[in-house]
Structures are given as structure tokens and as C-alpha cells.
Amino acid sequence: MDFLTMTGMLGNGFLVSFQIFVLTLLGSLPLGMLVAFAHMSRFKPLALLARFYISIMRGTPLMLQMFAIYFMPYYVFGINLTTDSKWQATIVAFIVNYAAYFAEIYRSGIQSIPRGQYEAAEVLGYSGAQTFCRIVLPQVVKRILPSITNEVITLVKDTSLAFSIGVIEMFSVAKQLVASQVSMMPFVIAALFYWVFNLLIDMLAGRLERRLDYYHD
Incomplete structure (x- = not known):
């Protein structure tokens, strides 16, 4: 198999990895904000529930979570698994x-x-929503951007875990090509x-950080 054919096959696999990446960000970024507010809530049961959720998700392997979500409908509710079940379980996990x-x-x-910034905004007549959106949020974005970037880069690599429940993404294609071609080249291309994709993310994040430089701590 020539280099271009091999690259094309891996490129098709990368499109699946990219879909996992995009759908994960679209779902997890807003959900994470809701969980963060729940964690900081003064309503203790809600705060405890959020802390328990975070503890479980961070304390157990993502691969195990995928298997649990994939097999739960069958073993708990008796629902037969379909060809779409693997994809759905991957995205949810x-x-x-x-x-x-x-x-x-x-x-x-x-x-x-x-806390003084909240008090100053209150003196100036800002509502709670205005204070958060106009004063707090821009500073928060600047402060958390490096950590968010690290997680996004990790996500790109973690998409390869989808192979564990049979989703044919780029790593799965690379493994198949290595076995059939008896060559390490597919792994190198993958x-x-x-x-390259993570390099682009890092460059975009760096550019965004420079644009936020006017928010000085």
C-alpha cells in the first residue's frame, strides 16, 4: 500500500476522531459551567451532588466509563444494543x-x-448578571485559558480510547494498517x-491569550 493511500485512510479515521473532539467540547464546556455553579451553590444537597459527580468522573478511568455507559442499557434495562450504541456511548462518556x-x-x-470587584460593581449599580458577564467572566477566561488548553489537547489524544468499544477512529485504522502492512509507518502518520492538530490548538490558544492581555491581574 502506497503512502498516499495509507494517509487517506488515516485521514478518514481522523474525521471520526475530530467529530468526537467537537461533540465533546460542545457538550462538556457548557455542562462543566453548570456543574461548577452547582458545586459553588449554597444549597448543600446540590453542592454535594456536584462534588460527588466530579469525584466519580475524575476518579475512574474514561475507558471504564465508556464500557459502563455502553453496556448499562442492556444489563440494567434489557435494551438491545445497536450499531449506533457504541458511538452514542462514546460521546456521552x-x-x-x-x-x-x-x-x-x-x-x-x-x-x-x-470579592472587592463584586462589591465595587454593586456600588456602581451593576446587576449580578452584568457583574459576571462584563467584569468577572473576561478575567476568568484569561486565567483559565492555559488550563482549558491543556484539557483540550488531552482530549485530542483521548479520542483514541474510543477504539476500546469498537468505534473506528484514527487509532483503530492505524492499528489495522500496522497489522495488515507489517509496518510502523501508520503509527508514525497517525x-x-x-x-499537527494539537499544534494548531496551541497556536490558536496562544493568539487568544495575547488578545486578552489587556485584562491585567
């Missing part, structure tokens, strides 16, 4: 797992803002795909 990590990043960023 990635979203609920990464939401827990993002929640802790959000919480640390929000709680790092000095590594380049991951590296």
Missing part, C-alpha cells in the same frame, strides 16, 4: 467525563476573582496527525 474537569477549572477561576 466523553462529555460527562470532561465536564467534570472543566467544572473544576471554571470553579477555580471564578473563585480567584477578589502521530503526525495528532501532533
